[in-house]
Amino acid sequence: MSSIDLAIFSSRISAVCDEMGAVLKRAAFSPNIKDRLDYSCAIFDSKGNLCAQAAHIPVHLGSMAYAMSGIIERFDWHDGDMVIVNDPFLGGTHLPDVTLIAPVFYDGALIGFVANRAHHVNIGSDSPGSMPISSSLEEEGIVISPTKIIDQSVLDESLLEKLAHSFEAKGDYLAQVGANKSGVTRLTELVTRTGVESYLAQLNDLNAYGRRLAQAELSRITPGEYEFSDVMDGDGITSDPITIRCKLRVSKHGIVADFTGTSAQVAGNVNCPLSVTAAGVFYAFRCLLPDYTPACAGAFSVIDIIAPDGCLLNANYPAAVAAGNVETSTRVVDAVLGALSQADVTLAASASHGSMNNIAMGSHDSQHPWDYYETIGGGMGASVNGSGLSCVQTHMTNTLNTPIESLESHFPIQITEYSIRKHSGGEGLFYGGDGIVREFEFLSDTQVTLLTERRQHQPWGLNGGSAGKVGCNWLNGELLAPKVSLQVKAGDRVRIETPGGGGWGEPNS
Structure with missing residues (x-):
């Protein structure tokens, strides 16, 4: 497949994500979605590997890419299904970010998934805005384990009523449903035009191309080990400084981001599930790649992540994580960029x-x-x-x-x-x-x-x-x-x- 054909295919599936985002924005009720655009949309293959994403929220999409496969393995999927989830320890970020996932079938065969994630300002916390100074996950709101909100085209009205605390909130959930339906329709139309075998072959070619691009660009970093530490202000419970330590090991085979030496998980809510940490790492290296690099699993496959179990960046359930998604993820990027600057100050x-x-x-x-x-x-x-x-x-x-x-x-x-x-x-x-x-x-x-x-x-x-x-x-x-x-x-x-x-x-x- 030529590079021109790959570029056209990549643009086509990315356009599906863009249209999903447009539907979500136009149909949503809350300022957080329709004005702030706090949402993200993506396409995955039948195994949960990232195929395409719109240029929405990096922390949303990187975390979905890291943990999608574990979610889809839980279900026997049917046409018309849709799963809802916000559990940070099952591929989520923090509880206000709610993800809806829909399968895409063609001639009865599962060929992939579309998904969108949007921020809901009331997810059941006692604290307005559902971003409390918390010390456990249960204080942050309702934890939604992966659950079918639509089963073979039948909406679970009781679940929707439980989650939606207002008419506006209900409208936002239904906007997410509509965005996924749009994605299913458009992706099915694309597969119909190309043929299913050609579509799947092009996905394989796209991932191989993404991997080659990433290897070529990241191989320009001088091989070696580069370390950097940064400090956070505290966790909301105490003002004790919290250390994030990153060591990058760069070789011709790829890059390992090792966070050994990072502070242990804390009592407050700046902890991260590993999926959020991965999002920060993926983003930092994505910034080094050419703009035309496809946003697919292959482009991230040359990066490995080590974060010790129970540390700030790989916290254990039921750690509080509300600020880990928004504050700590950003500081993970600082630590990675700081380490890159040790390799070559022009890189970061x-x-x-x-x-x-x-x-x-x-x-x-x-x-x-x-x-x-x-x-x-x-x-x-x-x-x-x-x-x-x-x-x-x-x-x-x-x-x-x-x-x-x-x-x-x-x-x-x-x-x-x-x-x-x-x-x-x-x-x-x-x-x-x-x-x-x-x-x-x-x-x-x-x-x-x-x-x-x-x-x-x-x-x-x-x-x-x-x-x-x-x-x-x-x-x-x-x-x-x-x-x-x-x-x-x-x-x-x-x-x-x-x-x-x-x-x-x-x-x-």
């Missing part, structure tokens, strides 16, 4: 803001219940290619900001400031990007949870560039801890100042 960017700067809020008052959650961008790290961007999401998230008009029309909130945090990026030959200032004024009594990082340890610079500024969280002018839950009154203001990115290179004199 300086540290970006290193946090998704999460804020969850709402009220479970019986008369006016509401839940909201968002992530806030910051400064991108600089690199040999130039200065970092300001006020952007980086690495493991790819969501948009919620437009102020949407936020204020849905919830009792006003945004009193939304601006660039000037001079928060690190200096250097190339500057780190600046962070963001976002200030919320609450119009009614509200419970607020902040899960943030880089409030105590600066985003590092490279090659003589200086570090970016740490972030700060404030309540009515008083400094808050990086991770905190608090009850605010009408008129109170929470101000979040996100970190800047690290600089790169010695400044010009």
